[in-house]
Amino acid sequence: MCARHGQRGRYDPAMRRIWPWPAVLLEAVAGWINDLPGDLWLDAACGGGQLGRLLGRQKRLLGLDLDRERLREAHVHPYQALIQGSIDCLPLASGSLDGIVSVETLEHVVGMDLALREFARCLRNNGYLVMTIPSVTVRSWWQMRVTREPAYCDPQEHVREFTAVPVRGFPHMFETWQSLEARVEKTGFAIMRAGGVGFLFPMWQRRLAWMERAMNLLYRETINRWLGRLPVLRRFPYYRIYVLRCEGKG
Numbered sequence: 001m002c003a004r005h006g007q008r009g010r011y012d013p014a015m016r017r018i019w020p021w022p023a024v025l026l027e028a029v030a031g032w033i034n035d036l037p038g039d040l041w042l043d044a045a046c047g048g049g050q051l052g053r054l055l056g057r058q059k060r061l062l063g064l065d066l067d068r069e070r071l072r073e074a075h076v077h078p079y080q081a082l083i084q085g086s087i088d089c090l091p092l093a094s095g096s097l098d099g100i101v102s103v104e105t106l107e108h109v110v111g112m113d114l115a116l117r118e119f120a121r122c123l124r125n126n127g128y129l130v131m132t133i134p135s136v137t138v139r140s141w142w143q144m145r146v147t148r149e150p151a152y153c154d155p156q157e158h159v160r161e162f163t164a165v166p167v168r169g170f171p172h173m174f175e176t177w178q179s180l181e182a183r184v185e186k187t188g189f190a191i192m193r194a195g196g197v198g199f200l201f202p203m204w205q206r207r208l209a210w211m212e213r214a215m216n217l218l219y220r221e222t223i224n225r226w227l228g229r230l231p232v233l234r235r236f237p238y239y240r241i242y243v244l245r246c247e248g249k250g
Contacts, residue, residue: 021198025239030054038098044087045105049074088114102131107158116187123246135240136163139200164235189244196237
């Protein structure tokens with residue numbers, strides 16, 4: 001469930017008991033934003049406005065999305081204004097924003113470097129970019145090694161997948177965190193904080209299928225959050241989160 005589009009209910013709190021990671025991600029993002037200075041923020045590719053619902057009026061929040069119908073959905077949430085537009089050509093003045101948040105968006109964008117430059121252009125000096133990307137988990141990595149088949153988040157919508165370790169031999173484009181971090185630093189951002197949510201393990205099948213029920217304990221939010229502190233596992237979150245500071249125009 002990595003694609004942002006076409007899955008309107010997955011951020012719904014009612015989905016939390018079935019698949020908690022999108023809701024956990026948005027809560028983490030909202031918490032990180034509230035810890036940062038600056039009042040005027042842009043929710044870039046805001047979708048139906050679920051992040052706006054969580055942030056409430058803690059920040060003055062603008063919403064931007066290409067999809068007019070999604071903007072209509074976002075209208076019920078406390079945005080200062082809703083704008084139809086693309087993240088690679090933001091209809092905003094240079095240096096006009098204190099912060100930008102981009103949740104599950106850059107994996108869809110062909111011109112990712114252009115989008116990053118637009119973010120940098122619209123941010124004030126020392127403004128912040130909070131961005132999240134889906135990432136290859138231990139489950140997906142193991143599945144690809146065993147089956148020799150690609151395990152993509154969504155091959156129909158994603159231009160690229162992000163991963164902590166190199167993944168080669170498939171026609172789809174896998175990009176490492178290091179490559180992404182080099183891109184953002186080249187654009188003039190400094191990495192201030194990084195983390196992740198959701199740590200998934202290989203699924204047991206055939207004779208070992210009985211273990212799968214016991215594995216469900218590892219997906220309880222408190223336990224899974226603790227597991228994510230382990231050095232090896234924290235390299236394989238379902239979602240990677242960055243806080244970046246704009247220190248110069250690339």
